[in-house]
Amino acid sequence: RYCLQLLRQDAPGASVEVRVPPYGAAQVIPGPAHTRGTPPAVIEMSPEMWLKIATGADTYVDALSRGDISASGQRTDLTAWLPIWPLP
Numbered sequence: 001r002y003c004l005q006l007l008r009q010d011a012p013g014a015s016v017e018v019r020v021p022p023y024g025a026a027q028v029i030p031g032p033a034h035t036r037g038t039p040p041a042v043i044e045m046s047p048e049m050w051l052k053i054a055t056g057a058d059t060y061v062d063a064l065s066r067g068d069i070s071a072s073g074q075r076t077d078l079t080a081w082l083p084i085w086p087l088p
Contacts, residue, residue, distance in 0.1 A: 003054040003084050011081045016073070019044040029075050041073025056083035 004026040007018065015031030017039040027039070045053075049068045052058035060078050063069045 003050065006084045007054075007078075007081060010084065011078075015039075016041040016043060016075050018078070020047055020050040023047055028081075031075050039073070041071075041076050043069060043071045043076050043078065045069045053078075053082050054084045056086040 001024045004018065004020065004024045008026045008028055011028040011030075013030035014027040014033035016029040017025055017027050019025045019042060021044070027033075029041075032040070045063070045068060049058070049063055053060050053063055053069075058068075060069065060082050064071060
């Protein structure tokens with residue numbers, strides 16, 4: 001959850017919802033916000049994948065191309081904000 005909080009700080013907004021079930025979700029990235037129901041842009045992944053891309057152990061683009069991340073809608077490219085907490 002802490003890495004999701006850091007992403008929310010780095011990419012404030014509400015046009016994309018990043019979901020890491022069952023641990024959390026964050027609305028991020030500037031743009032049109034939604035107020036009810038499913039947001040127009042959703043990114044979803046496993047907790048393990050989230051930690052890998054958040055720490056730089058894997059890249060968003062590679063994980064997306066392998067199908068380890070589900071992304072639908074506009075503005076679903078997180079590469080500008082990742083990794084959040086690079087490991088040495």
